[in-house]
Amino acid sequence: MKTSRRTFLETALIAAVVPSIASASGTVENPMQIKFSFNNQIFTATLNNTPTALDLLTLLPLNIQIEDYSTNEKIAYLPRKLTVEGSGPFGDEAPGDLCYYAPWGNLALFYAGYRYSSGLIRLGRLDGAVTPLLQRGNSRSGLNRPANTRP
Template sequence: MNIQVTIDGQPVDATLNDNAVARDFASLLPLSLDLEDFHQTERIAYLPRKLDISGAPDPAPVKAGNLAYYAPWGNLALFYRDGGSASSDLIILGHLDIDTERLADAERITVEAAP
């Protein structure tokens, strides 16, 4: 599923994976969220509610540009650096086509269904 993402006023191409958790995330759209840095690896934002993680895909290592959901905290994560080993708590929702250095400084994100 293609989505429209705007980061600090600049549009970015993005795609959601075809899994139940990504579809639940899509049901929240449109969203406008403030971002904060976490471990100099990702930008995070808290969603208005936790996502249903039943039917989550198998864990996979996180790569720069991934859009992910951290289930224990209920937050969205936009990775600007690779995130290390796979974890069942971190569900990859999709991917942003962005220069990861630009993502490292992002302060606000808007996510909408693609027109």
């Protein structure tokens, strides 16, 4: 699939900057971590080093509406579609996966088992339990970088 020049440049810039992020103490923090604040809970996810995940980082910070979808996931629509460059089928699907569904342009946070379907791109995984996602209902959520990382 053809990518726009802007998407290519954003991805290249992030790829160049992300490995060099360091904390004030001089230790390298996890630059691929994102933080959700959802239903009065805070949890993190670690992103894979892929063009789609890097493109998500260019949108942060975000305020998004997280909605129940089916019986195994919550979804949230993004303000624009992400690049699908380098994506393809994957296996070992598991609760805790953070994915992007390209046809609809939404994030998918899986809290129960699921199977890969065409257009689904795994972005990373939740860093802890899926417990924050088990509460039914829709909620506003902040999506940001943790305080200990710098863009």
